[in-house]
Amino acid sequence: MASRDAFHSRLGFILAAAGSAIGLGNIWAFPTNAANNGGGAFLFVYLVVTILLALPALYAEVYIGNQAQKNPVAALEEATQSKLGRYGGIAGLCGAIMMLSFYTIVAGWMLSHALSPLFQLLGFDDIAQWLATDSSARNFLFTPIFILLGAAIIHQGVSAGIEKWSTRLMPMLLVMMIALIVYILQQPGAMEGLKVYLIPDFSRVTEPDLIVSAMGQAFFSLSIGVGGMMVYGSYMAKGKDIGKLVASITLLDTSIAILAGLLIIPALFVAQHAGQQVFVDNHLIGEGQLIFSILPTLFESLGSIGLLVAFTFFALLSIAALTSTISSTEVPVAYLVESKDIPRNKATWMVSAVVFTASSIIILNFEAIFGLIIQGLTTILQPLSCLFYFVVVGWLWKRGNKLTDQATLQAHTSLRLLSYYIKFICPILISVVFYNVAF
Template sequence: MAQRESWATRTGFILAAVGSAVGLGNIWRFPFATADGGGAAFLVMYLAFIALIGFPAILAEFVIGRKAERNPVGALVAYGGNAWKYVGGIFVLIGVVLLSYYSVIAGWFIRYFLEGFRGSYASHLTSYNGDAQAMFFDISFGMESVILHTVFMALTIGIVALGIRQGIELAVKVMVPALIVLLVGLAVWAFTLEGAGAGYSYYLSPEVGAITANWTELLPAAAGQAFFTLSLGMGVMITYASYLREDRNLAKDGVTIIGFDTGIAFLAGLVVFPVFFAGDIQPDEGGPLTIFVGMTEAFANITGGQILGLVFFGTVVIGALSSAISLLEVVTSYAIDEKGIERWKAATGVGVLIYLIGLPVTYDIIFLEVYDGFIDAVLLVFGALMVMVLVGWVAPKAAVDELEKGIGDLGTTAQAWVWAIRVPIIIVLVVSLYLGIVEYLDVLEAFSEWLSGN
């Protein structure tokens, strides 16, 4: 077996984990999930999930990964026995499917970034009679989408093939700070826009009635978004923690990562919604297309929109790449640990497989809905649920012992963490999983109708 790598610095690990969390999940997915959930009502539910479930869950993944020093499959086997290799396999599957369509979406953002160099977004829309959705469907599918999907996957493979220290750690030390600086600048600019106040009201003023009346839709959506944006339930944090030394304070690292991730997601909302309302755009009509359609229309209507569009779409590309390398690392580490394959061969081989699986998404958006719904509503929540069962019921003592390394005796605090995982968190995850499956059945029905029509 090849010698296992480790992070050169704590900063490298933090930035890599943050980079995994703050990509498309925060800037592409969070705004449309918030819009679909009614704005501030979704934000309240999402923040509650992050605080009450996200933190205990990220600690659970940390202790599994660091103790086993293995990929998700090997780590779960080390904790729970051979039967858990199938659960670990789900994490590998998530990494494969998620990155397959994630890469295509990142290619779309590259295309929108390049469109800014070709002229103003207003002039582009004029070519489509002002229809931003028609523009999206015209430029986001077909051979150009395939080419950009190829370019993005090649970049991702190249970084992961270079290794933990020379590839991933070096890349995130540049990308994550740049992403934060750019988002802060965009948020400051958005604050100056006329009409931005309506966007802040939509985003930041929840109605209690909306939360209680729509909780069955908000709960699975908020759960899926929380796990998606924190990279939980997909094996990323297990994999990244497997490269940590025993003297690291996992609780401190978890708070830092969640703080950065939540702050950046919140910051993305402070950019997107003021821009929408300043551009007289309704945010709740686009679904997965919200960012592409809404922001393009907004940049077409706002002074300086061409430059600001370039900065915005470029920022998303940076975030997408920082997340993509974490997903590919999950699958690559499995090939290295379990199959003994050299890193560059593993990264290239699984990268090509993932690339091929993503090709249908370059053909029709229905495949994006099928892939994303399966990951978001079903597999992420199921993966997180299995981790909670393993830590809370199968191996709680081993988990507590590992958590206390680098911290010291936690006493009743550790027991409170275990019991929070054992009962309330598992109950919430079971309910979220059930509601998510019910929701995904509608997606499959729509896909079946699409197949019959083609």
């Protein structure tokens, strides 16, 4: 078997894991869900769900990988000492492919929309229009381009590829986002959007659909439940304070999601103030597609500076998509490298080919299956995977697990409380949410 690569620094791990978490889930999906679910009410529930469920789920996932020092399939099989763990790991692996199948399509949209204003500035209006218009031809061009970008980083390995590029891309993403927020908040209508976003209507916080949406968003934003965080945890040496690392990742991810809301929702109200129709019956027109129709029109109305803002905005989204794509791709790649003894280069291109095939099926049947795949992943597969992680850590994993070792728990009160919380409270909370939706 090939020798195992690893992260070389604590900062490299945090930025890579945060890069996995910080993606289109934060900057594309979070503001859309917030705008459609009461703004401040959704934000409030999202924060509560993140603390009560997403944070411990992230801890459980990273902890399993870190203790096993193996890919998710092998790690879960070792933890459970049964085929149940293996099946759970394979389900996560399939979830990673499932996420990549639609994620790379959306990431391709970001890339094409980033290039469109540049061509417009250069006077190539026809090309700019084609890049900004949804079509199967555009999807079949930019989806593989984005898959290749991720593959180019993945095949370099953990330290030379994932860690190096994460430490470059993440600071760039943060600077670009803050600059855009400062600009948008100075535009007419922005303050109205800010109020909707930050002042919650507490009468809505108990709505089951809102809670499930917030839970799915929290798991999607943190990339939990598809094995990406588990494989990243396996690349960190044992003995690190996983709790502090996970808290840092969650804080950074949640901060970016909140900042994305500060950018997108005020921008929508700026567009509305400028005369564009954004909402119908308190729901966004076009849902997730809205930022590709409303915001480019808003940016274009601002003249040349608006085209530069549009490029910066969609370049930001492209960077966020790339950092998340890397971690999801690493899940099946790590499995093929370690469990099937396939060289990393070959494994990377094999996974990329599978992802492109799955993406192509979605592109050809877009209206029928695109939304279903996203909903199935974020509201069913990811929460169920997290429930499985809780059961593994709390009930099934007997050897080498500090959270079930009685001597360790007696010596560390904080670990004992965390153990009880993961073992009893977290499975109950997820089950209650599912019950409320089903009945």
